[in-house]
Amino acid sequence: MTNNQPAPDGVMRLINGYWNTGIIGAAATHSVFTHLENGAGTAAEVAARAEISERGAQSLLDGLVSVGLAVLQDGRYRNTPEASAFLVDGKPASLAGFAKLKLQHLHSVTDLPEVVRVGGPLAGGETEVADNPHWEGIVPAIAAVSVPAAHVGVEALGIADAGEISILDVGGGSGIYSSIWLKANPAARAVQLDWEPINKIALRLVAEHGVADRFTTVNGDFHTTDFGTAAYDIAVYSHIAHQESPESNIEVFTRFREALKPGGALVIADYVVDDDRSGPAFPLLFALEMLLKSKEGGTWRRSDYHDWLVKAGFEDISFHAAPPATVVIAR
Numbered sequence: 001m002t003n004n005q006p007a008p009d010g011v012m013r014l015i016n017g018y019w020n021t022g023i024i025g026a027a028a029t030h031s032v033f034t035h036l037e038n039g040a041g042t043a044a045e046v047a048a049r050a051e052i053s054e055r056g057a058q059s060l061l062d063g064l065v066s067v068g069l070a071v072l073q074d075g076r077y078r079n080t081p082e083a084s085a086f087l088v089d090g091k092p093a094s095l096a097g098f099a100k101l102k103l104q105h106l107h108s109v110t111d112l113p114e115v116v117r118v119g120g121p122l123a124g125g126e127t128e129v130a131d132n133p134h135w136e137g138i139v140p141a142i143a144a145v146s147v148p149a150a151h152v153g154v155e156a157l158g159i160a161d162a163g164e165i166s167i168l169d170v171g172g173g174s175g176i177y178s179s180i181w182l183k184a185n186p187a188a189r190a191v192q193l194d195w196e197p198i199n200k201i202a203l204r205l206v207a208e209h210g211v212a213d214r215f216t217t218v219n220g221d222f223h224t225t226d227f228g229t230a231a232y233d234i235a236v237y238s239h240i241a242h243q244e245s246p247e248s249n250i251e252v253f254t255r256f257r258e259a260l261k262p263g264g265a266l267v268i269a270d271y272v273v274d275d276d277r278s279g280p281a282f283p284l285l286f287a288l289e290m291l292l293k294s295k296e297g298g299t300w301r302r303s304d305y306h307d308w309l310v311k312a313g314f315e316d317i318s319f320h321a322a323p324p325a326t327v328v329i330a331r
């Protein structure tokens with residue numbers, strides 16, 4: 001083989017990509033990132049603290065080095081800066097719960113060849129079902145995914161100094177936006193519209209953040225529940241637009257415009273793709289998740305959001321990075 005010829009190792013790694021999910025999910029399950037953070041540095045030390053076999057610990061550590069989440073130096077392992085920031089238990093932006101959730105979802109990709117053939121979810125695979133228990137596992141795990149976008153909102157909207165504002169979070173899930181925004185602004189109040197079992201979870205999680213006295217919930221389907229008129233300073237629609245069709249997004253954005261006071265802001269967080277669909281990488285990948293799980297969803301382009309928001313009556317539209325998501329703010 002000459003140097004000009006491609007080598008198979010990159011393709012081999014991609015074919016075996018499910019091991020990324022397996023290794024990170026197993027390490028998160030046994031809090032390996034947390035033990036490394038707290039000073040365990042060898043397979044024996046990790047095994048003792050995690051109460052797993054030493055052979056298993058050594059294999060996991062090899063895997064973590066392989067996927068670039070741990071480094072080995074002078075015979076001791078430690079987290080990379082990324083693993084330390086995003087995979088240690090208890091940190092606000094920890095994705096450890098999300099890693100465990102994704103390990104449970106691993107089997108679903110075996111449906112993908114058929115899903116691609118038919119152009120949508122197989123029977124029972126779609127998420128657009130009232131009170132779908134699917135969300136109960138997901139919303140606590142994905143709360144951390146929305147933390148960076150919520151902080152972008154705090155900065156971009158000057159929430160801390162905005163005084164007595166009212167906030168509407170549609171499909172708020174864990175209530176993470178309310179938790180962060182009500183903590184940033186002690187005079188703000190928030191209402192979350194979501195399914196009843198999810199609102200119960202949100203009430204518990206928002207209470208853990210100490211701001212439940214200014215947080216209320218409305219149970220129901222956002223397609224059919226009235227959002228009100230000129231009632232809110234800020235509205236949020238985070239990681240929902242991707243499950244909806246273009247027509248539904250225009251309809252919902254129009255009701256958001258009506259629900260906002262004049263000058264009020266709609267905050268949309270989602271995985272947004274470039275207009276020519278050349279990137280970014282994660283939003284492109286997420287389009288497959290929507291093919292697998294939603295009848296009409298997708299990862300929509302910046303120009304889609306812009307067009308839909310203009311049709312809904314918004315005039316001032318800006319895009320803010322919260323990788324891998326994008327925050328769209330419309331007034």
Ligand SMILES: C[S@@+](CC[C@H](N)C(=O)[O-])C[C@H]1O[C@@H](n2cnc3c(N)ncnc32)[C@H](O)[C@@H]1O
Nearest residue numbers: 135146171172173194195198220221222238239
């Ligand atoms: C992907 S989660 C996003 C949660 C939260 N907004 C966030 O970004 O962390 C989607 C949320 O929308 C809610 N949801 C989906 N369809 C809904 C509907 N038709 N009516 C009310 N809530 C819905 C789900 O229960 C879930 O809480």
